[in-house]
Amino acid sequence: MSVGIAVENIVKEFPITKEESIRVLHGIDLEINTGELTYLIGESGSGKTTLISIIAGILFPTEGRVNIFGTDIYDLTDTELVNFRLDNIGFIFQQYNLLPALTAAENAAVPLYANGIAREEGVERGKAILDALNIADQCEKLPRQLSGGQQQRVAIARALIHEPRIVVCDEPTAALDAGSGRRVMDLLREVALAPDRAVIIVTHDNRVFDLADRIIEIEDGRITHDGKELPDAH
Template sequence: MSDNPVAIEIRHIVKEFGSGDRLVRVLHGIDAEIRSGELTYLVGESGSGKTTLISIIAGILFPTEGGVTVFGKDIYSLSDNDLVRFRLDTIGFIFQQYNLIPTLTAAENAGVPLVAAGMGRSEATKRGRDMLEKLNIADQADKLPKQLSGGQQQRVAIARALVHEPRLVVCDEPTAALDAKSGRRVMDLLREVALVQDRAVIIVTHDNRIFDLADRILVMEDGRITHDGKEMPDH
């Protein structure tokens, strides 16, 4: 186990959906620690509970039982308003659906979290453009989402997740829409973000082209963590 400080502490997380005869338990008492300065992968078959778990870690979905501490804050003890503010300030999200705003340019979309945090629109857009440059798509900065390819939209979504320099970045299949070279570039950037002592990156992925970049791989099966190590287990 690494000596890096714990960024996220997951304590006995249970998640159930439905009620009565239709009650389904998706997560079965998960305990884990995510360390700062590391790239942690969450790997498993569809339906194993990965997206549910990262949604709970990110403060989007309340657990049925258990708690999550993110950089020392017990997030489910916060008021609704404080939790929203904490997410805005601390967490960057990269989901499979890009959720770009169709009427905003790529640079404006990338700057959205800064506007939400109170920054003026022109400064936020400038910083969005700077982040697009890091992702090698500055030439697309003034285009609307419908004018971009799927891979370009994905990179705009990644720029948006990173623009406010969040301490925790949560990614759901960030390389799914990308060719091998673009996927590698995105992972290199995420790695650059992750390898800072007071930050952490969690990536849900099926993409075995990038497994070698992980510092740690957690494998989920049927709502439980069945493997925790530097490499994928041999089956």
């Protein structure tokens, strides 16, 4: 086990007017270990999604640094950051963000296409990972033909297909029933156990809290709990 992600003094402010802004994150310091499944919990509006978006290189911090496997990602140029994300980061969005004109297998394969993999090989690998997520029979369907839970699993497949070293998830079980949610989290736990990979999951789903190696709670943009067990209030 080693440190995969080091977050140092992350501050994030969003402008309200030309003169005023609101501070969402207040100097977050955090290290995420490889080989562990780390949960990020907290009330809506506490700053969880903002933090994981900064870790994933999607949202720039107002202040602070993010180091991923030895690379300070906000020292990179825009092009270098895009390429770094393609090679190293898988992000599971809460809103799925599937491409409506592509089939489920093609959507799952999008990161492979971005890395130059041929369409036919990408589709075959997309079908294989969708099979692992128990929706092999949906491979040829378009997103509008899928249920919310099926779309969520396609989004999960897309985040995992290129075997990224960092996997960041925003409520991956929100649209799933208990059985499907458990299978997805079991898969993410299996992914997390790799010694060269770190997995962070934002979740409110207390059905799967027992799978976490570490639970971090955020309140009002500050870390208030960090440990194996849930904080007492839960």
